[in-house]
Amino acid sequence: MSHLEDNELQVSSIFKVNMQMVKRQWRIPKGMEGCHTAVWQGRYVFEGHVPAQYIQQFLDSPPEDGIGLVVPGMPEGSPGMEGEFEPYIIYLLLENGDYRFYTRVLSEEIKDVPELSQ
Known part of the structure; x- marks a missing residue:
């Protein structure tokens, strides 16, 4: 949450006992789960x-068939994770419950979000 706040995204925390139910509701595919789930205005x-810059880019221009972004697991060096940075992939979650490649994060210091393959 501090990473999001530091990047000027307003956040609030709601503790849910049954996060698997929340993940199923949003059709997060098995094996693609992360340790955090954020819902934006009940829509995405x-x-x-997911780094704040990519969340903001998604919200600024949501792909037509996209309902969110997914970073599976807990990649080393991703926001909130300690350790040496290792590149990782962000996936676009689709309305039909499927997903596809969104972008690859190659650097811990993300200043300009690169053009994405659509």
């Missing part, structure tokens, strides 16, 4: 350690 979902 951001699963796992």
Whole structure:
């Protein structure tokens, strides 16, 4: 949450006992789960350690068939994770419950979000 706040995104925390139910509701595919689930205005979902810059880019221009972004697992060096940075992939979560490649995060210091393959 501090990473999001530091990047000027307003957040609030709601503790849910049954997060699997929340993940199923948003059709997060098995094996693509992260340790955090954020829902924006009941319309979009951001699963796992998605950097704030990509959340903002998504919200500024949501892909037509996209309902959110997913970073599976807990990649080393991703926002909120300690350790040496290792590149990782962000996936676009689709309305039909499927997903596809969104972008690859190559650097811990993200200043300009690169053009994405659509």
